[in-house]
Amino acid sequence: MRILKFGGTSVGSEDAIRKVLKLISRKREEGRIQVVVSAFRGVTNTLQQMVEEASDGNQTYRDQLKAIEDRHIEIVRKLIGVKEQSTVLTELKVLLNELDDVLHGVSLTHELTARTRDFVLGFGERLSAYIISKALKSSGVEAEYVDAREMIVTNDDFGNARVLIAKTYENIRRRLGKSDTVGVITGFISSTENGETTTLGRGGSDYTASLVGAALNAEAIEIWTDVEGIMTADPRKVGRHLPIGSLSYEEAMELSHFGAEVIYPPTIHPAMEMAIPIYIKNTFKPGEKGTVITKEAQIVKSSVKGISSIDNVTLITLKGSGMVGVSGFAARIFTALADAKVNIIMITQASSEHTVCFAVLPDQASRAMQALGTHFRRELEEGVIDEIKEEPNCSIVAAVGEGMKRTPGISGRFFRSLGRNGINVRAIAQGSSERNISVVVKNNDLAKTLNTIHDAFFLSEIKSVNLFLIGIGLIGSKLLELFQRQADLLYEKHNIELKLCGIANSRNYMIKEEGMPFTGWPDRLESEGTPMSLNAFLEEADELNLPNSLFIDCTASEEVSDFYPEVMKANFSLVTANKKANSGPLKRYQELQELALEYNVMYLYETNVGAGLPVVKTLKEQVLAGDEITRIEGVLSGTLSYIFNTYNGEIPFSEVVKGALQKGYTEPDPREDLNGMDVARKLLILAREAGFEVEMSDLVIENLVPEPAREADSIDSFFEKLADFDDDFKKKYDEAASKGHRLCYIARYEKGEATVGLEEIDADHPFSGLSGSDNIIAFHTMHYRDTPLVVKGPGAGAEVTAGGILADILRISNVPAFSNKIV
Numbered sequence: 001m002r003i004l005k006f007g008g009t010s011v012g013s014e015d016a017i018r019k020v021l022k023l024i025s026r027k028r029e030e031g032r033i034q035v036v037v038s039a040f041r042g043v044t045n046t047l048q049q050m051v052e053e054a055s056d057g058n059q060t061y062r063d064q065l066k067a068i069e070d071r072h073i074e075i076v077r078k079l080i081g082v083k084e085q086s087t088v089l090t091e092l093k094v095l096l097n098e099l100d101d102v103l104h105g106v107s108l109t110h111e112l113t114a115r116t117r118d119f120v121l122g123f124g125e126r127l128s129a130y131i132i133s134k135a136l137k138s139s140g141v142e143a144e145y146v147d148a149r150e151m152i153v154t155n156d157d158f159g160n161a162r163v164l165i166a167k168t169y170e171n172i173r174r175r176l177g178k179s180d181t182v183g184v185i186t187g188f189i190s191s192t193e194n195g196e197t198t199t200l201g202r203g204g205s206d207y208t209a210s211l212v213g214a215a216l217n218a219e220a221i222e223i224w225t226d227v228e229g230i231m232t233a234d235p236r237k238v239g240r241h242l243p244i245g246s247l248s249y250e251e252a253m254e255l256s257h258f259g260a261e262v263i264y265p266p267t268i269h270p271a272m273e274m275a276i277p278i279y280i281k282n283t284f285k286p287g288e289k290g291t292v293i294t295k296e297a298q299i300v301k302s303s304v305k306g307i308s309s310i311d312n313v314t315l316i317t318l319k320g321s322g323m324v325g326v327s328g329f330a331a332r333i334f335t336a337l338a339d340a341k342v343n344i345i346m347i348t349q350a351s352s353e354h355t356v357c358f359a360v361l362p363d364q365a366s367r368a369m370q371a372l373g374t375h376f377r378r379e380l381e382e383g384v385i386d387e388i389k390e391e392p393n394c395s396i397v398a399a400v401g402e403g404m405k406r407t408p409g410i411s412g413r414f415f416r417s418l419g420r421n422g423i424n425v426r427a428i429a430q431g432s433s434e435r436n437i438s439v440v441v442k443n444n445d446l447a448k449t450l451n452t453i454h455d456a457f458f459l460s461e462i463k464s465v466n467l468f469l470i471g472i473g474l475i476g477s478k479l480l481e482l483f484q485r486q487a488d489l490l491y492e493k494h495n496i497e498l499k500l501c502g503i504a505n506s507r508n509y510m511i512k513e514e515g516m517p518f519t520g521w522p523d524r525l526e527s528e529g530t531p532m533s534l535n536a537f538l539e540e541a542d543e544l545n546l547p548n549s550l551f552i553d554c555t556a557s558e559e560v561s562d563f564y565p566e567v568m569k570a571n572f573s574l575v576t577a578n579k580k581a582n583s584g585p586l587k588r589y590q591e592l593q594e595l596a597l598e599y600n601v602m603y604l605y606e607t608n609v610g611a612g613l614p615v616v617k618t619l620k621e622q623v624l625a626g627d628e629i630t631r632i633e634g635v636l637s638g639t640l641s642y643i644f645n646t647y648n649g650e651i652p653f654s655e656v657v658k659g660a661l662q663k664g665y666t667e668p669d670p671r672e673d674l675n676g677m678d679v680a681r682k683l684l685i686l687a688r689e690a691g692f693e694v695e696m697s698d699l700v701i702e703n704l705v706p707e708p709a710r711e712a713d714s715i716d717s718f719f720e721k722l723a724d725f726d727d728d729f730k731k732k733y734d735e736a737a738s739k740g741h742r743l744c745y746i747a748r749y750e751k752g753e754a755t756v757g758l759e760e761i762d763a764d765h766p767f768s769g770l771s772g773s774d775n776i777i778a779f780h781t782m783h784y785r786d787t788p789l790v791v792k793g794p795g796a797g798a799e800v801t802a803g804g805i806l807a808d809i810l811r812i813s814n815v816p817a818f819s820n821k822i823v
């Protein structure tokens with residue numbers, strides 16, 4: 001004997017019911033079956049609404065009654081043969097008249113008791129089971145309508161009645177034990193010993209099936225629904241959920257208690273007692289495997305089977321030194337709450353015994369507060385309890401799995417992933433069964449928490465990095481090209497999914513949770529974007545609540561770099577090519593380092609010096625390894641390097657500068673290179689990274705921009721004015737050349753002295769062999785005393801810079817090859 005249960009979604013339409021009829025008929029051919037059905041999709045909710053409206057004296061319930069009648073009649077006409085239709089329709093009319101009478105009574109008396117509500121709600125299943133039994137008969141299957149109220153006996157706790165098991169099992173066995181006919185049983189409803197209709201709680205049809213299965217010692221209980229079994233997380237909240245193949249009864253109980261809605265929690269118990277497997281299958285894809293719930297847990301590699309949540313709970317905390325070491329305190333708390341009919345969902349108590357904290361449903365919170373306030377009035381007055389605090393808008397998230405037992409590292413991974421994503425945990429509980437770790441977080445962190453934990457356990461192989469890019473000029477566009485080129489390889493070889501969730505330039509921005517293509521910008525931003533506002537961009541990005549979220553700054557804007565503190569405080573890691581933040585006031589530089597630590601975010605800016613060259617990383621590593629930096633010396637500008645490596649006195653100097661701009665070496669405004677500011681910024685950053693407290697005003701900077709060109713109001717006019725000085729630059733060049741020297745713009749920091757400026761160097765100088773946009777940085781340190789540690793290579797250009805930014809992103813994403821996280 002197998003028990004098949006079909007939920008509302010499986011009997012939601014004519015098409016769906018046809019599928020159900022086919023399935024039942026096929027299953028019947030394989031052996032004896034009993035069928036439990038829910039009301040047609042949405043009917044119970046409508047009945048609930050109707051009875052509330054009637055009790056308010058509102059006559060609109062009549063329209064809804066008419067709609068229910070029409071819907072059921074239509075199904076009868078479509079699924080039942082013409083000959084049988086009139087009998088079925090007559091019976092249907094009798095049922096609906098009975099419903100109408102009750103509702104009319106409620107509307108006249110304006111009185112709605114829990115008893116009446118249960119009676120009204122039961123009509124959904126009475127109608128559906130009756131129609132389906134007749135439709136089965138009409139299609140040739142020997143079937144009969146079975147009213148569960150004849151069998152399932154409960155106490156009179158209307159709305160959520162408790163089943164009297166022994167009596168119920170006896171009734172079921174007597175009614176169905178020997179039957180060969182397919183009984184189509186009303187789910188959800190039951191009756192008291194006096195024959196009054198009760199209900200088993202919303203979702204109670206699953207429970208009906210389990211009771212019938214246990215009473216008849218069925219070989220299996222099949223719950224047919226509209227999803228492919230129980231998922232690793234709620235599909236509405238976690239996009240990358242996966243189906244769970246099997247669960248133990250205990251795991252299923254834990255998951256269903258914590259909100260996995262596919263199965264109604266009380267369902268497990270009767271099946272478990274009789275060791276009957278429960279299959280959860282999709283009516284619309286019967287070929288899919290689904291989930292099986294059995295005695296034995298199958299241990300999976302991740303140890304965790306599923307992540308579940310109870311959204312919106314209130315956390316109540318009792319605090320006071322008077323509770324320490326006093327026996328019976330906890331008992332008093334729980335007795336007070338039990339007397340007030342408050343259900344405690346989760347409890348934690350610190351071993352100091354100074355606080356007890358527990359979660360309850362919001363609609364029970366004020367009852368709980370009142371009960372505790374009254375019960376502990378004396379202790380509150382005497383100061384034995386300092387306060388009873390209520391914190392609404394919280395959620396509980398639980399990771400569940402039999403394999404968590406005695407497996408070290410599970411909670412480590414769990415909490416590490418939360419910490420990394422800046423999620424604050426309000427309370428923690430782990431049962432001694434070790435099958436469940438639960439945390440309480442604020443409601444607005446729920447989606448992020450679920451996704452973070454889910455990814456940590458199930459998708460550790462594939463990790464989404466959610467990118468929010470600001471600035472799509474030269475560097476930003478090249479970075480997008482690189483994303484496009486590397487995305488597949490990163491996904492396939494390194495399990496990293498680059499997801500562009502936000503993009504902005506100075507005019508517009510766009511945010512999309514599901515991600516956006518890497519191509520088509522900035523045109524798409526122009527036509528579809530929202531006018532840019534940093535606050536709005538961050539706010540919307542934050543609202544997405546995505547784990548592994550990363551801001552990338554590819555602007556040269558101080559407005560953007562001034563915004564970094566807000567970005568970090570919102571728990572976004574940050575990668576920047578923009579040097580403005582780190583070369584601004586020392587206080588700002590230090591604040592950013594501290595904020596990154598405080599908010600547990602990563603802040604990487606390798607491209608601030610030497611573009612894609614590993615300069616900052618190398619310096620950080622030296623400092624962390626205890627080395628002491630004594631002198632920093634180098635050619636830090638790709639632009640100036642290119643200019644003086646290329647200029648030979650033949651082509652006009654201003655044309656060579658233009659060449660640097662065209663090759664993408666310069667800052668958006670090339671005067672920033674020529675005036676030494678870009679080099680000064682880089683030297684300042686290196687000195688700070690080396691541990692020196694330096695301000696920009698401490699630097700001596702040689703400005704190569706001739707006075708008249710400094711204030712030019714556009715880049716074109718700057719070049720025009722610069723051309724007037726071509727001869728002066730030629731003179732400088734010739735002078736050096738006449739001595740066998742060349743010109744080189746050098747940055748130097750030693751013993752608090754920082755200079756950047758143009759120097760003549762001879763052919764033996766270590767910097768004389770540079771070509772193209774080469775940078776060279778020599779670190780003289782205690783460890784590298786005789787010969788400096790040197791980093792050399794192209795130090796500007798869109799390609800190398802984009803590569804450097806992507807390397808920072810991958811470092812943050814923990815790609816093994818980049819896992820040395822020096823921040």
Ligand SMILES: NC(=O)C1=CN([C@@H]2O[C@H](COP(=O)(O)OP(=O)(O)OC[C@H]3O[C@@H](n4cnc5c(N)ncnc54)[C@H](O)[C@@H]3O)[C@@H](O)[C@H]2O)C=CC1
Pocket residue numbers: 470471472473474475476504505506507532554555556557559560577578579607608611638664665666667668795796797798801
């Ligand atoms: N060219 C190179 O070799 C290297 C450049 N960098 C740095 O890369 C950064 C970007 O340089 P480019 O791409 O050449 O600049 P760009 O001028 O071509 O592009 C800047 C982008 O930032 C956007 N933007 C400017 N202000 C904004 C604001 N307030 N809000 C939103 N968006 C804003 C612009 O709309 C544009 O999309 C600069 O900080 C530069 O120092 C770093 C290393 C090497």
Ligand SMILES: N[C@@H](CC=O)C(=O)O
Pocket residue numbers: 607608609610611636637638639640665666667673678795796797
């Ligand atoms: N304009 C800069 C680009 C890199 O930071 C340079 O020329 O070095």
